[in-house]
Amino acid sequence: MTGYARTELKGNWGKASWEIRTVNQRYLEINVRMSEEFRELDFFVRQYIRNNIDRGKIECSLRFEANQKKEAKIILNKKLINGILRATQWIKLDMRTCYINFIDLLKWPGVIEIEKENLDGIKTDIITLLKSTVKKLILVRKNEGMFLKKIIESRLDLIKIEINKIKKILPEILNLYKEKLFLKCKELQITIDKIRLEQEMLLLIQKIDINEELDRIHIHILETKSVINKIKYKPVGRRLDFIMQELNRETNTIASKSINSYITTATIEIKVLIEQMREQIQNIE
Numbered sequence: 396m397t398g399y400a401r402t403e404l405k406g407n408w409g410k411a412s413w414e415i416r417t418v419n420q421r422y423l424e425i426n427v428r429m430s431e432e433f434r435e436l437d438f439f440v441r442q443y444i445r446n447n448i449d450r451g452k453i454e455c456s457l458r459f460e461a462n463q464k465k466e467a468k469i470i471l472n473k474k475l476i477n478g479i480l481r482a483t484q485w486i487k488l489d490m491r492t493c494y495i496n497f498i499d500l501l502k503w504p505g506v507i508e509i510e511k512e513n514l515d516g517i518k519t520d521i522i523t524l525l526k527s528t529v530k531k532l533i534l535v536r537k538n539e540g541m542f543l544k545k546i547i548e549s550r551l552d553l554i555k556i557e558i559n560k561i562k563k564i565l566p567e568i569l570n571l572y573k574e575k576l577f578l579k580c581k582e583l584q585i586t587i588d589k590i591r592l593e594q595e596m597l598l599l600i601q602k603i604d605i606n607e608e609l610d611r612i613h614i615h616i617l618e619t620k621s622v623i624n625k626i627k628y629k630p631v632g633r634r635l636d637f638i639m640q641e642l643n644r645e646t647n648t649i650a651s652k653s654i655n656s657y658i659t660t661a662t663i664e665i666k667v668l669i670e671q672m673r674e675q676i677q678n679i680e
């Protein structure tokens with residue numbers, strides 16, 4: 396399910412912002428980007444998102460800007476800088492040329508650090524901000540879910556109309572088919588016991604009778620509506636996927652049994668509506 400949320404927090408330590416984007420995907424995939432000093436939060440961030448979101452490709456990024464006015468808060472990692480310089484000296488000897496841009500050196504992960512005594516308090520604020528961002532994202536996704544719910548309900552109602560049309564005309568179609576078989580036997584001058592003929596006719600009618608499939612489609616429609624109308628929020632995407640597979644299977648059976656162009660046309664329309672629902676359900680958590 397698609398969604399976007401961004402939150403920002405300003406403190407005496409500087410400014411931080413979380414940005415979370417989600418796009419449709421059948422399974423859950425989480426990508427997290429944050430600066431090196433907050434890397435230890437990576438597991439918590441992934442686990443918190445996993446506990447609250449079950450589906451989608453998620454891009455989560457943290458932007459942090461330290462308060463530059465308080466120079467005492469900035470610490471240079473001299474050990475790391477010396478290591479980088481030694482490496483560049485080795486490259487210079489080997490390559491005969493080496494240019495060091497000291498601005499780029501300061502951008503190297505871990506070169507500039509924040510005082511450890513202040514970092515714990517900042518991390519607490521950042522975690523609180525993350526929770527707020529995820530909550531905001533869930534609300535956005537819920538609003539989209541309500542829109543998708545209306546689309547699915549409208550398709551279910553259209554399928555129900557087609558099913559009712561088929562049910563209404565089915566007895567007439569079966570009677571016409573039965574009469575057609577009797578006339579065919581008569582034309583071919585086939586002599587057969589009347590009781591035996593009735594039995595054979597009954598077997599043929601049973602093979603093409605689609606009332607059972609129509610009833611099951613009606614049950615699946617009711618089940619789908621029940622799932623999407625549950626008051627308590629919980630992931631329903633995979634269950635809806637399964638119901639759509641069952642709807643499609645029953646429709647295929649009806650199409651294979653069809654002896655009338657009207658029923659064939661109706662099943663094609665039903666299959667189109669099912670496919671439209673399946674496309675939308677891929678967006679539902």
